[in-house]
Amino acid sequence: MCQGKISEYFDLSWVLSFQRTKKKYLCNDCQSNFTKLSDAPTCLGCGRKMNVEEICNDCIKWKKAYGQLLENVALYEYNGVMKEYFERFKFMGDFYFANVFNDELKAFVKKEYSKGKDWLYVPIPLSAQSYQTRMFNQVEGLFSGLEFAKLLAVKNEEKKQQSKLNRQERMKRSQPFILNKGSEEIIEGRKILLLDDIYTTGRTLYYAAEIIRSAGAKEIKSMTLAR
Numbered sequence: 366m367c368q369g370k371i372s373e374y375f376d377l378s379w380v381l382s383f384q385r386t387k388k389k390y391l392c393n394d395c396q397s398n399f400t401k402l403s404d405a406p407t408c409l410g411c412g413r414k415m416n417v418e419e420i421c422n423d424c425i426k427w428k429k430a431y432g433q434l435l436e437n438v439a440l441y442e443y444n445g446v447m448k449e450y451f452e453r454f455k456f457m458g459d460f461y462f463a464n465v466f467n468d469e470l471k472a473f474v475k476k477e478y479s480k481g482k483d484w485l486y487v488p489i490p491l492s493a494q495s496y497q498t499r500m501f502n503q504v505e506g507l508f509s510g511l512e513f514a515k516l517l518a519v520k521n522e523e524k525k526q527q528s529k530l531n532r533q534e535r536m537k538r539s540q541p542f543i544l545n546k547g548s549e550e551i552i553e554g555r556k557i558l559l560l561d562d563i564y565t566t567g568r569t570l571y572y573a574a575e576i577i578r579s580a581g582a583k584e585i586k587s588m589t590l591a592r
């Protein structure tokens with residue numbers, strides 16, 4: 366992020382563990398600008414930072430609309446430095462930035478939503494148009510190394526990019542997703558973990574959950590890098 370030099374630090378326990386070095390992508394200064402949400406109370410519905418652990422007003426509305434909450438877990442706060450991170454990663458299209466949080470995200474998913482417990486990992490897809498511009502799906506980049514179940518696609522008429530919509534436009538948007546061919550047979554009775562980069566309003570994730578629930582999923586939760 367700052368172009369500064371990263372000094373590798375080897376302590377004795379690492380030397381004795383005979384492990385390969387873990388590549389560091391952020392210097393300690395930059396790392397400290399990112400705010401971990403696990404250190405604070407968060408909303409039980411969307412994972413945003415709260416003063417006390419409870420359900421935020423937005424999630425109360427989602428609960429009314431859908432009956433169930435996604436219990437989204439986000440690792441980091443969407444603050445200034447996270448915004449800058451996504452600008453470089455998504456909009457300047459530097460795929461190398463996917464590496465920064467990859468180990469952490471992967472380890473978290475494997476621990477909390479383990480495959481042995483029947484979870485399917487479903488990345489939120491990009492529209493064909495966004496894919497053409499960016500040439501990669503940033504969600505699959507962030508979570509790469511997990512085995513994805515690509516159950517969803519974006520409907521063709523979805524012309525305007527989500528990131529260019531304001532909050533009102535986002536909330537008014539109609540169901541943007543369709544199920545890929547063969548998805549229904551896979552979903553029936555399974556536990557689904559939706560993966561996305563940022564939880565903003567929740568609109569995208571709840572649409573994804575809605576269409577997956579209609580195909581008979583047993584349980585649906587979500588996880589994002591930022592909130």
Ligand SMILES: [Zn+2]
Pocket residue numbers: 366367368369391392393394395396
């Ligand atoms: Zn730095």
Ligand SMILES: [Zn+2]
Pocket residue numbers: 408409410411412413420421422423424
């Ligand atoms: Zn919430």
